[in-house]
Amino acid sequence: MATLGMSAAEKEAVQAFRTDVVEPSMTKLVIIDFWAEWCGPCKALAPVLEKVAAAYADKGVVLAKVDTDKNQFIASQFQIRSIPTVYAMFQGQLVADLTNARTESQLRTTIDQLLRQLPIEGEAQSQEAELEPLIAMGEQVLGEGDIERALSIFDQLFEMAPDHPAVLSGRIRALVAAGAHEEAEAALAALPEEVATRPDIERARSALALAQSAPQVGDLAPLEAAVAANPDDLQARLDLANAQMAAGNRDAAADGFLAITAQDRDWNEGAARQQLLKLFEVVGLEDPWVSAQRRRLSAILFG
Template sequence: MSPADKQAVDAFRRDVVEPSMAKLVIIDFWAEWCGPCKALGPVLEKVSADYAGKGVVLAKIDVDKNSFIASQFQVRSIPTVYAMFQGQLVADLTSARTESQLRTMLDQILRQLPISGEEAEAEAELEPLIAMGEQVLGEGDAERALSIFDQIAEMAPDRAAVAAGRVRALTALGRHDEAQAALDAIEGDAAKAPEVDRARAALTLAREAQPVDDLAALAARAAANPEDMDARYELAGGQMAAGDREAAASTLLAMVRDDRNWNEGAARQRLLKLFEVVGLEDPWVGAQRRKLSAILFG
């Protein structure tokens, strides 16, 4: 190893490996002549600065000045971006070329690693409380769930999951105007979070899905005349308003099967919105999506 290479290794150990013992280090392999590197650089710098409180730092490695380091990481093209924790590479972030993609990947990593940082510590305290609110809301006690999310909001007013939980609780209580106001108050990056999209879908669906006084009579009418798609669509809305997602999905799937283009695909769109409200990661949604795919492509 040449003196220059040794100096580069010492600098890498000091600036990257040692900080990674307690923090998540984003390693950006770049070069002055690399156009894509110049485009990605500001994105990495902005997100790293935003995530500093969560224990994330950025280390930039100029491959022209640190060819030995780049060769050790088998960097064959640039930009190449890795994440290191405790001296080990834990993720390849090269595919994240937008701020949204990078944030999503970092959020996934930070949930899995014991990263130290002021926000990370606060995050660890909030997670069980948010989970409690979600559990209570899922059990149907929207009033208590709203109380829980209100209390959490005092500790973390800008947290997307908390704001979204409040919106969904207000929606479940039928307080749609308050839910809309709470939704409109969410700003910045939080407004683009998946949790907020889910809350927005829940409110939209709640306003569309009107309660039906006599579901049994409407169901009988729809069964007697399957061509009455308006009645079937109203039935699905009533079933959703009554909290019977199984029956609503069954009604909408049958509508898609019989006439997927009815009312510009309204049944399919309502079904997809129901999936979003329940949560795309939910096993029930996975099963229903497979049924929908079988109808559309089977």
Template sequence: MATAGLTVDEQKAVEEFQQAVVAPSMSKLVILDFWAEWCGPCKALTPVLEKVAASYADKGVMLAKINVDENKFIASQFQVQSIPTVYAIFQGKPVADLTSARTESQLGQILDQLLEKLPIGAGVEEPKQDIEPLLAMGEDVLSQGDGERAAGIFAQIADMAPDNAEAVGGLIRALVLADHLPEAEAALAGVPEAMASDPAIERASSALALAKDKPDDSEADALKAAVAANPKDHQARFDLASAMIASGDHDGAAEHLLTIIEADKDWNEGAARAKLLSLFEVVGLENEWVSATRRKLSAILFG
């Protein structure tokens, strides 16, 4: 699978974070401390964290430290704005913000409360939680429009968990966004039959299908001219919308599809509405853009 997209430092950071934080957090409570050499408060807090972690070690607590200057990529995923920033991590997820706790007693009180509620040492029933923070990281990069980097992240996750549909689907969508359609097709073709019906794979398949509609520049210009010459040419407008989707212009595509629906919602057996719903699925039904565009669609259909 493709591994392009991450810098060497980012690849190393993801691997080290997986080994140093995510993996042990499957059965332990990890105190995750974001710090830097130049940070005075960090140096004051370090011995407190080390002492508390040592005293709670037999209860399943450990300390992990992230130097924000050396691991900017990881720090950015946790949206660290200032340091020290300290989280309690369990099974790959932040379960408490410990930043405001600066004394042994304050930290101990919070840890005691967490240890009463969490099944520390009980193991993990669902191994997929092991990669959940990395999946979120990949989706975040994908949402920023960086297909190359997202492909690298999802490729690493898929190597770690080849049977995880979200990882494989994310890789395919990232390859599509990066305009690596042959690689995306190969990845989709390699999906096991048992995984093919998973929503994450179906979403990726839809993204690939929409991307294949991308015309060359001359075809796109011809479609624009056809629509300009005859605004009622629904087929030309539909083809133009398909081309815009393939090019990543979701706003322009939605505008043209909504125009068709407003003029004739049943045109071509509802093709414009079906295309728009496919776009919603690819972008993500929880996405704010989808919600806003869905409201426009509802206003046309039912307003």
């Protein structure tokens, strides 16, 4: 923004804008709120912007407010035609128009997308880099069936990052695997709204629902004998597959659910297929094992 030919007041406004907005944008994502005192919609949007900016402060997001009445020259440079107008700036460049994002959910979604695309380094990103290998270790231990150690890892991570969705998900799934269903249920109920709907948490919620619908069975032999005696008894097959799943034998459980689906896909309102889909959610939809089982399911349904 060149200052040649400007009045002293305009130069002062430009310098203030550089100091308050452009310079912070060199390392942070600056949300610029163009507003005015007389603007009712501006006053309605302001608390939402302030709440979201505060929630994302540790991720390198800051809020800058520009009163268009007091900064008419700045507003004219950005060709502000109506207010509220909300832009996002990074490294001195406008990177998004947030004007139509009027709800907290819409703003969070857009900011999340920007943070994934831009090289912004806030405290949260630094913590994320530190947590990522530890979370991966906890997931690996949990996947290997060492429940006690996995729970210990996620408990320690929970102390470090009590609001991190992946940490919360891992800890809740470890509690489920340990049979502590009431504690897992309480942990889910205590989650703040903005975290409760995250995909990681849905995975944990599915794990609890699956465990509650398929309680552990001490001795699988009677169920195996019932299936062997009458392979057409689909309820016996479902009971065995559920028990195998509860015991952590996902391969055998998947084989059972797929066999039932192949024999009668609509039996019991598709119960076997529904259990298999819940198992996919618990394991993780990006897991290679899930991809392989999905191909098997597709071959049955559409082959």
